Amino acid sequence: GENVEQHPSTLSVQEGDSAVIKCTYSDSASNYFPWYKQELGKRPQLIIDIRSNVGEKKDQRIAVTLNKTAKHFSLHITETQPEDSAVYFCAASIRAGGGNKLTFGTGTQLKVEL
């Protein structure tokens, strides 16, 4: 089955700096890679996703890059703000939606310091 590794496990940045979280996956059949943000005690919220037919996707301060050859993808947050502090999870699946289950990475605790 799919195995997703995520680094780093914790990340501390100064407000305004950029944060980068990296993930690798094992199953070359995976084609869908979402990122979720989870605040303490709350549900994971989808922040951005990318499909294998694109190499990069951007949404305001958030961007995701995908390298299918190397089987890794990354989340980039620019101009970080205190409200970006949370746990971020990457995930992988063959396809989005329906009965396609997601395999999650181990999570990154991001702390944005003033």
Next chain:
Amino acid sequence: GAVVSQHPSWVICKSGTSVKIECRSLDFQATTMFWYRQFPKQSLMLMATSNEGSKATYEQGVEKDKFLINHASLTLSTLTVTSAHPEDSSFYICSASPGSNSPLHFGNGTRLTVT
């Protein structure tokens, strides 16, 4: 759109009792729902895939007789933790997708504490 609701948000029960958790898709139908478990400071681990009108598919190491799943309609799946023990204390989260090629949305989660 794509709202997934879960009930209860938290529950405390005594060891040996059973607890039922409901997961509803409020504005879409879902033939498949997923149940995850999350221990403190850990990732989301898939427990089982709930299939409407048929048996659930359990992940390796998850006891199907302990975690009973029923998906009786296209908008409701239930997870019953039977004979709960303190080690079953965890955050249980369901999820569903509005359709093919649509992202997975999560319920608000249920914090289970077994005393």
